[in-house]
Amino acid sequence: MTIAPTPGAQNRAFIVTHRAVLAIAIPMTLGYITTPLLGITDTAVIGRTGEAAALAGLAIGAAVFDLVFASLNFLRASTTALVAQAHGRRDEREQIAVFCRSMILSLGIGLLLLALSPVLLKAGLALMGAEGRVAEVTSIYFSTRILAGPLTLSNFTIMGFILGRGKGSLALALQILLNGVNILLSILLGLHFGWGVSGVAWGAVAGEATAAIVGLAVILIRTERSLLPSMAELLDRQQLGELFALNRDILIRSFVLLGAFTLLTRIGTGFGAVTLAANALLMNFFMVASFYLDGVANAAEQIVGRAVGARYRPAFDQAVRLTTVWSFGLAITSMVFFLLVGGAIIDAMTTAADVREVARIFLPWAAVTALTGALAFQMDGVFIGAAWSSDMRNMMLAAFVGYLIALAIFVPLLGNHGLWLALNLFLAFRGLFLALRLKSRSRQTFADSQC
Numbered sequence: 001m002t003i004a005p006t007p008g009a010q011n012r013a014f015i016v017t018h019r020a021v022l023a024i025a026i027p028m029t030l031g032y033i034t035t036p037l038l039g040i041t042d043t044a045v046i047g048r049t050g051e052a053a054a055l056a057g058l059a060i061g062a063a064v065f066d067l068v069f070a071s072l073n074f075l076r077a078s079t080t081a082l083v084a085q086a087h088g089r090r091d092e093r094e095q096i097a098v099f100c101r102s103m104i105l106s107l108g109i110g111l112l113l114l115a116l117s118p119v120l121l122k123a124g125l126a127l128m129g130a131e132g133r134v135a136e137v138t139s140i141y142f143s144t145r146i147l148a149g150p151l152t153l154s155n156f157t158i159m160g161f162i163l164g165r166g167k168g169s170l171a172l173a174l175q176i177l178l179n180g181v182n183i184l185l186s187i188l189l190g191l192h193f194g195w196g197v198s199g200v201a202w203g204a205v206a207g208e209a210t211a212a213i214v215g216l217a218v219i220l221i222r223t224e225r226s227l228l229p230s231m232a233e234l235l236d237r238q239q240l241g242e243l244f245a246l247n248r249d250i251l252i253r254s255f256v257l258l259g260a261f262t263l264l265t266r267i268g269t270g271f272g273a274v275t276l277a278a279n280a281l282l283m284n285f286f287m288v289a290s291f292y293l294d295g296v297a298n299a300a301e302q303i304v305g306r307a308v309g310a311r312y313r314p315a316f317d318q319a320v321r322l323t324t325v326w327s328f329g330l331a332i333t334s335m336v337f338f339l340l341v342g343g344a345i346i347d348a349m350t351t352a353a354d355v356r357e358v359a360r361i362f363l364p365w366a367a368v369t370a371l372t373g374a375l376a377f378q379m380d381g382v383f384i385g386a387a388w389s390s391d392m393r394n395m396m397l398a399a400f401v402g403y404l405i406a407l408a409i410f411v412p413l414l415g416n417h418g419l420w421l422a423l424n425l426f427l428a429f430r431g432l433f434l435a436l437r438l439k440s441r442s443r444q445t446f447a448d449s450q451c
Contacts, residue, residue, distance in 0.1 A: 012090055012310035016318035021299045021326055024163065027172035029295030034179045041183045042200045045190040057130065057137025058197050064124030064138070065145050068113065069152055071258065074250035075106050076156040076163075077301065077384050078243060083164025084302045084385055088309025095165065097229040097236075099219070101243055102157040104234070110150025117146040137197050144201035151208040158215035166302050174215050182207030242387070249389030253396045260403055264423055267407065271416050278358040279416070281349055282366035285342065289334050289370035293377035296327045300381030308386045313446045316386075320438070323378050331374035338367035365420030372424040375431025383434055386445060391437050399429035 039062065046058045079102040086094040113120065121142050124130075130138050155178065162171045185206045189199030233239075268279045300323040307316035338345070342363045346356055383392040403426035410418030 012088060013312050014306070014310070014315055016303055016307075016315050016322060018322060018326075020166075020303065021296070021319075021322050024166060024168040024299040024302055025292070025295040025326065027168035027295075028163070028298040029292045031172045031175035032291040032294055034176060038179055038182055038186075038204075041186055042190075045186055045200055046197060048191060053133035054137050054197055057134045058141055058200065060124070060128045060130050060134065061138040061141030061145065061197075061201075064120070064128065064142055067124070067258075068120060069149070071251065071254050072109065072153060073156060074247045074254060075102060075109075075153055076160040077250050078102065078246040078389075079157050079160025080164045080298070080301045081246065081305045081384050081387050082243065083161050084166075084305025085309030085387065087165055088306035088312070091309075093227050093229065093233075094239075095161075096223055096227045097233050097239070098164075098243070099157065099161045100229055100234055101240065102160065103154060105243070105247075106153035106157045107150050110153040113149045114146060117143065117149075120146070141197045141201045144198060145204055148205040148208040151205070151212045154212045155208060155215065158212065158219065161219065162215070163298055163302055164305065166306070168298075170218070174211050177214060178207045178211035180207075181210045246387055246389045249393040250384065252393050253389075256396050256400050260400060260426055263407070264419065267411060267419055268416070271419075274352075274354045274358055275416050277350075277352070277355045278362060279419075281346065281355065281359050282362055284349070285338050285345075285366040286369040286373070289331065289373065290377070292330050292334075293327060293370070293374060296323050296330065297377045297381030297384075299323055299326075300378055301385040304382050304385030305387070306385075308445060311446065313442075316442065316446065320382055323381065324375075327374040327378040328371070331370040334370040335367045338370075339364065342367060362416060362420055365417070365424065369424060369427060373427040373431070375435060376427050377431075379431050379434035379438070382438070383441075386441070388437075388441050388445075391441060392434065395433040395437065396430060398433055399426055402426065402429045 042058060042062070043055065046054050079098060082098045082102075083095050086092075086098060121139060124142065125135050125138060128138075155174075159171055159174065162174070182203050184203075186200045186203030189195045189202055190197070191199075193199060195202070265276075265279075268276045271279075300319060303319040303323070304316060307313075307319055343360055346359045346363070350356060350359075380392065383389070403422055406422035406425045407419070410421050412418070414421065
């Protein structure tokens with residue numbers, strides 16, 4: 001069947017190239033790589049105090065904060081998708097309207113979390129089992145860090161808006177600014193001025209505030225006042241409904257994903273401390289792979305969203321094709337690299353002989369996660385960009401059911417090998433199930449582009 005652009009779509013046609021994919025994927029990958037430096041710096045700052053309770057309290061406080069806010073990253077993804085689609089339609093006014101709606105939602109949720117912070121802190125302390133001095137340090141860190149809640153969510157929206165417009169370099173610059181200010185002030189306040197955990201927390205607040213102010217300033221400077229939406233446009237029922245539906249589905253998907261990895265850790269505890277430590281060490285290999293797989297997924301979100309907005313099928317097909325090539329190409333490279341030098345990396349990460357030995361046994365399972373997860377990350381980007389969020393939610397639930405079945409069958413038979421097999425199957429299920437929906441969904445979306 002011959003595909004032709006819809007009336008007017010030819011004027012919105014654009015070519016998708018490897019350069020266009022990498023222009024988003026590389027900056028975002030670099031941005032993701034800078035994030036772990038925060039944890040390393042904070043740990044080093046508090047580690048210099050020599051107080052084990054302070055280090056434990058910091059770890060728990062950061063974990064509680066990340067647990068709450070990582071689940072709210074849907075604000076970034078939904079903004080990217082809807083802005084990219086408006087960008088594809090060349091509707092600058094709607095791009096700004098999406099940004100404003102998402103910013104209002106981000107600030108509202110952030111203020112709600114701030115009001116609920118005592119409850120969140122209490123629940124976090126109970127969940128983590130923190131007591132005494134550890135609980136005290138956790139409270140100091142979290143109570144200060146949560147003040148940046150509205151700013152953190154605002155930065156999600158700012159990042160989503162910038163990515164939706166395809167400005168990967170600007171997104172990287174803001175990420176480096178946020179992390180850079182955070183790191184510098186954590187060292188200055190935490191060590192030089194002796195504020196300890198409180199200084200580290202205030203460094204994080206300052207980093208979020210700086211990035212939010214600069215990001216908002218850049219957007220406002222580049223926006224014509226005539227494009228600012230009216231209140232009626234902001235409260236448009238159809239547009240708000242689309243935003244909330246997209247956010248809801250991505251949130252459900254995120255919670256299921258979080259549950260899957262929590263279950264992985266929980267089952268792993270049953271194999272003893274050494275195996276649990278080895279698994280935790282090996283999961284860092286998957287985390288490293290996720291940096292660039294997420295970068296490619298971000299490229300897919302923007303380019304696919306733009307193609308859907310433009311109703312230009314050739315760009316959509318090329319975006320799917322090129323991001324698939326890059327996702328699998330990088331994943332295969334990563335897998336081979338970890339298989340070849342993974343043992344040396346394990347030795348560098350721990351001096352415990354028993355953990356090294358166990359980690360080497362399960363290294364192949366960790367190395368292959370990049371390959372089994374490649375399609376999952378890339379398809380997530382495609383489905384988010386196209387705003388096919390209900391399919392993404394449903395396929396995640398289906399993959400989770402498959403994961404539970406795999407755990408029930410293979411863990412009793414194969415022990416920790418079964419656990420890693422189930423994880424790889426879960427990753428593969430996610431990508432495969434979404435890929436099986438791709439043809440029919442794209443046919444529906446571009447129905448008016450076909451003859």
